[in-house]
Amino acid sequence: MPQKRRFRAVAEIDPKKLAEFQAGIRKRYSDEQILAELRACAERLGRSPTMREFAADPETSVHPQTVIEHYGSWNAAKRAAGLVPRRFATREELLGLLTELGEELGRPPTARDIDEHKGKLPSKSLYWHTFGSLTNALREAGFDVPVGEERLERAVEQGTELAHALGRLPKFADWADARKEDNTLLTEWQVYRMLDARRGAWSTFQFLVRERLDEQGIRVSTDGRLLKKR
Numbered sequence: 001m002p003q004k005r006r007f008r009a010v011a012e013i014d015p016k017k018l019a020e021f022q023a024g025i026r027k028r029y030s031d032e033q034i035l036a037e038l039r040a041c042a043e044r045l046g047r048s049p050t051m052r053e054f055a056a057d058p059e060t061s062v063h064p065q066t067v068i069e070h071y072g073s074w075n076a077a078k079r080a081a082g083l084v085p086r087r088f089a090t091r092e093e094l095l096g097l098l099t100e101l102g103e104e105l106g107r108p109p110t111a112r113d114i115d116e117h118k119g120k121l122p123s124k125s126l127y128w129h130t131f132g133s134l135t136n137a138l139r140e141a142g143f144d145v146p147v148g149e150e151r152l153e154r155a156v157e158q159g160t161e162l163a164h165a166l167g168r169l170p171k172f173a174d175w176a177d178a179r180k181e182d183n184t185l186l187t188e189w190q191v192y193r194m195l196d197a198r199r200g201a202w203s204t205f206q207f208l209v210r211e212r213l214d215e216q217g218i219r220v221s222t223d224g225r226l227l228k229k230r
Contacts, residue, residue: 029066034066035077037061038083044059046118047123048122049083084122091131094137095137097122099142152195155205158185158186160216162178163213165178167226168223176188
């Protein structure tokens with residue numbers, strides 16, 4: 001009987017009065033305040049919050065339902081705050097976020113970049129799940145990301161250019177220093193891991209650079225110094 005009465009009471013709610021009440025609740029918070037609360041919560045969590053996480057955050061003063069009242073849905077509110085829904089992002093949204101981050105960085109984003117922008121981007125695991133790999137996602141977003149032999153060829157070209165600038169074959173530390181000045185270079189660890197050598201991965205890379213220099217008619221001494229053209 002009490003159950004029946006409750007349903008009858010809901011059915012008898014005056015729609016006009018309900019609308020006025022809901023409008024009053026919405027007026028308690030501005031859109032800017034709500035978006036600020038969402039962003040602050042994401043910053044504290046280190047990721048885009050779910051409704052449950054937002055409600056459980058002791059520093060939030062807005063109820064999730066109030067957020068929905070303003071924006072129509074939880075995900076719409078998060079998008080307005082610049083936060084991507086963790087589970088329901090479309091391929092287009094994921095690619096758009098990568099593009100925006102790349103424009104901000106001035107280079108193709110890395111997995112570390114995605115980790116460092118938690119809250120604004122979903123996890124890198126979502127990119128791997130959706131696209132098969134982060135490299136696939138970057139390529140689909142329009143970034144020039146070489147793979148396989150193409151990637152190794154680029155590394156050798158960059159190593160040859162660096163050797164000319166240094167006057168000798170680049171060492172691991174040389175590459176790390178050069179990467180700080182030019183972020184278009186592959187990282188020293190990317191170069192290192194490309195070579196399937198159990199020992200001497202970097203010396204293997206230096207050998208490839210020396211071979212390229214030799215093709216250019218440049219001799220390399222046993223200590224790695226570049227000599228005059230033959």
